[in-house]
Amino acid sequence: MRIVIRTSRWAIWARRFGGVAVPLLVISVLLHHLRLITSDLFLVAVLSAGLVAALAVLAGIVALGRLWFSGDQGWSRALMGIVLGGLCLMPFAWYGNLALRYPAVTDIATADRGPMPLVFEPGTASMPTPKMLTSAQRAVIFPNVETRTYPLGLVPTFGIVRSLVASNGWDIKMLREPVEGLDVGQLNAQIVTLPGWREEVVVRVTGTATTAVVDMRSASLNALHDFGSNGTRITDFLAQLDDAVTTLLRDNPNANQPIDDDDDEPAPPAN
Missing domain, CATH: 1.10.287 (Helix Hairpins)
Known part of the structure; x- marks a missing residue:
């Protein structure tokens, strides 16, 4: 059997x-x-x-x-x-x-968000109300999320910013490139996380022909919790920017000097 x-x-x-x-x-x-x-x-x-x-x-x-x-x-x-x-x-x-x-946060910025609007501005029915940290909370959780000031002209600094955004693979949705030293440079880029959440980055560069001030904002467009992605994104990007500006100034000591129109003529040959 x-x-x-x-x-x-x-x-x-x-x-x-x-x-x-x-x-x-x-x-x-x-x-x-x-x-x-x-x-x-x-x-x-x-x-x-x-x-x-x-x-x-x-x-x-x-x-x-x-x-x-x-x-x-x-x-x-x-x-x-x-x-x-x-x-x-x-x-x-x-x-x-x-x-x-990380706390339940969806919007982090180094400065006032007013001058750094999103392309997809909050307020629509499909976008939840942004959750933000206080300055004290941000200083504890993301201590490196703060405004950067560089001894480098606004125009070359914005060029570095745009290059870093491109190297990170972010999709630029709005670009306002500075032409002269006193213009304001700003770009908005969108990131799609692996699970499919949309997040937007705003980088704003102000300053003069010899200095630049960089502020940054990162916000989730359709999530209730960013799981630290916005804060870590700003931290990582500004660290990359610090390294890029430092390298440029180290290799080109005169890069922070404005171009003088009187110096456009070629110098006389040395005897």
Whole structure:
């Protein structure tokens, strides 16, 4: 007589849940990134994926415990359910850690936001009210998010800013390039995060022919929590700008001197 070895139903459901969670999470992120679904629908879909992934892990753990004593089949299915569910839960663990590290903020700036408006200005029905830090909170959480002043002309400083924005791959939506030393240079650029959230950066450069003042703003357009992305983005960008200006002034000591029209004529040859 042939002995029939059963397959654990817990293992079967663990594999099924894991097989549903992965495509649900991936497709949700892809559609949100491509702006094919709204942010509200994305949140519902991604939270559903997280719930299904948690069920896969739970069912897999229960299956392993029962298989150890029953001798039934289903080890591979239980383990696969745990692996697939665990992979889907990793982003939730990552963002959960960021939520514990950073407060729920969506708009950070080094100075008054009035002169640095967004291309997609808050106030529309589809954009939540921005959440901001006080100056004291910003100094503690993001101490390097502060106005920069450089001994370099406004025009060359803005050129460095634009070059850094391009190298970071940000999509420039508005550009006001300074022509002379007293003009104001400003650009707005949009960033799409991996999960598909839209964030906007504003960089404003003022000053003279020999000095430049740089302010920066970074804001989330359709999120309730930026998980620290806006503050870290400003910190990283200004650090890059500090290094670029320092390198330029080190390699070109006279780069901060304005060009004199009287010096346009070529100098006489040396004897």
